Amino acid sequence: MAFPPPPPPPPPSAPKGMSTGAKIGLGCGGCAAAAFMGFMGLMVLGLLAGGAGDGPTASEPAGDGAAQSAGGGGEDAGDGADDAGGDEDAEETYAVGDTVPHGDWDITVTSVEEGATEIEDEFGLVEEAGGQFVVMEIEAANTSSEGQYFEAGNQVLMDPDGSMYEYDIPASSGIDWLEKVNPGSEISGAIAYDVPEDFELDHILVNGKSTFADGVRVDVD
Secondary structure, eight states, X not given: OOOOOOOOOOOXXXXXXXXXHHHHHHHHHHHHHHHHHHHHXXXXXXXXXXXXXTSOOTTSOTHHXXXXXXXXXXXXXXXXXXXXXXXXXXXXXXXXXXXXXXXXXXXXXXXXXXXXXXEEOTTSOEEEEEEEEEEEEEEEEEOSSSOEEOOGGGOEEEOTTOOEEOOOTTTXXXXXXXXXXXXXXXXXXXEEEEEOTTOOOOEEEEOSSOTTSOOEEEEOO
């Protein structure tokens, strides 16, 4: 017995679309989000504008404070220079007969004689001047804690023009630059200078440090 064929399956139904209410709801939500973002942007701009107003304005440059501070420092520096000048003016001066502490020595110029034309040394030999001799009698005491050599050649004469005159070795006596002087010991001698006949003595520079050190001025009456 034959059976009739089964009926065909029903056609697939079309997908359900979004309802009109849902579409309207999404549209309103997007508008609200956009409005919220715009409001937040305005707040950020307001904060940035307020922060920028705290900085220096064109009428009040930031460099004014630094310039004023620098000006104040200049005044202080000027005061320091004045103080330094006062110390220099107060520098102690020495005369013949004064003891001058310098380096490892206490140096005293005891006398100065001018006008000699010849000098007899300790061996009886006579030294003649090319112009005239200026003879300086000097004493020096070693104030250090060890033996030292006293350099007669570091003691110089000065004329009013600032010219420097060194000693005459053969005409000088009493000071041996090869002899070491012990601590606390003293030496004395005559240092002679062969200078022109018209030489004018202004002052002496005594030096107990080294050849390259500045000497100390001793005025001659």
